Amino acid sequence: MPSSVKAFSPGHISGYFSRITKPTTGETGSIGAGIVLKEGVIASVTRSAETTVTVIADGVRTFGSPPLEEALRRLSVTAAVQSESNLPIGSGFGLSAASLLATITAADALFSLSMSGDEIALLAHEIEVLHGNGLGDVAAELGGGLVCRTFPGIRGVISRNMDFQGPISIISLGPISTRDVIGSAESMERVQSAYPGCCPSDMDDFIRLSRRFAESSGLITPVIRKILSACDEAMVPASMTMLGEGVFATGDRAAALLSRFGRVYTTTIAGDGAGIVEVTP
Structure with missing residues (x-):
């Protein structure tokens, strides 16, 4: 043991x-597209x-996490949990979902709970929705790639494009409250009307659709506008992280350009989803 x-x-x-929005938290979620990152959370x-x-x-x-504490309560176990990431929280990196997935996956193995992959994912997704931290990150993080989700919930992913192998450079200047955006009728009305209604064919198409969405949704802040304008001028493909006050960009010149505005995080597309990395007797 x-x-x-x-x-x-x-x-x-x-x-x-x-x-x-559906009648249950398990069915409620989002559709859309995103990038699963090699950087994430170790729990x-x-x-x-x-x-x-x-x-x-x-x-x-920081100490304490209501979502992680709720996850352990629902599993009827007690444990000391350390959730660690090289990325900042609340900045559009899906870390809340990643923390839940990693913690529940580890707890399942530690306490021999014999949960299925769907059971782990569903618990993480329900807690995400209940706490207003995210809508589609759990489904995306079950695997790697450039992901498209066409229906809500843990089985919403219909495609995972693994073709893009280049670096992804990201700058984060602070959080945008996911809870405030998805809880605001006015914000969500703009978001819903901006949704492009299709899956991206490749990374270039994803950035193009993402940028169009960012522009139409009204979520771009003045500082993000300044960074995106600099990317446009340099012909560096870029868009805004959803939801965070940050920008992601691709290409060999992206990191140097973004470094003019702050610290740059560089990563690549993940090849796999959540899983066990170490068991200590």
Whole structure:
């Protein structure tokens, strides 16, 4: 019987989305397209008499996480959890979903709960929706690639394009509250009307559709406008991270250009979804 288990889940950048509300949290979610990132979350789950949660993101340590604590309560287990990522929280990287997927995956293995992949994903998705942290990240992070989702819930992904192999450069200047956007009728009306209604054929098409969505949805902030304008001038393909005050761009010149505005995170498309990485006896 192991004393601790580590699991990893990739992150996810949503390029465009549309909310779909159904009678249950499991059915509620979003459709849209995004990139599953090689960078993500490693969750370490250790047996403990009481539940404690430590979150380390981009070097910042915080204590407690209502979604992760709820996940353990629903599993009827207590554990010490450490969720760690090189990316910042609340900035459009799908880290809330990744933390849940990694933590539940590790807890399932640690406590021999014999959950199926669908059961793990559904629990993570329901908690995401209940806490207003995301709508489609869990489904995307179950695998890698450039992802298109055409119906809500954990089985909404219809395609995973693995062709793009180049670097993805990202700048994050701070969070945009997902809860505020998806909870605002006015914001969601603009988002719904901006949705392009199709899947991208490749990375270039994804960035084009994402940028069109960002422009039409009214979510672009003044500082993001400045960065996107610089990318346009340099002919660097770029769009806004959904939902975060950030920009993602591709191409060999993207990192240098974005570095003029702040710290740049460079990653690639993930080849796989969430899974166990280490078991300690």
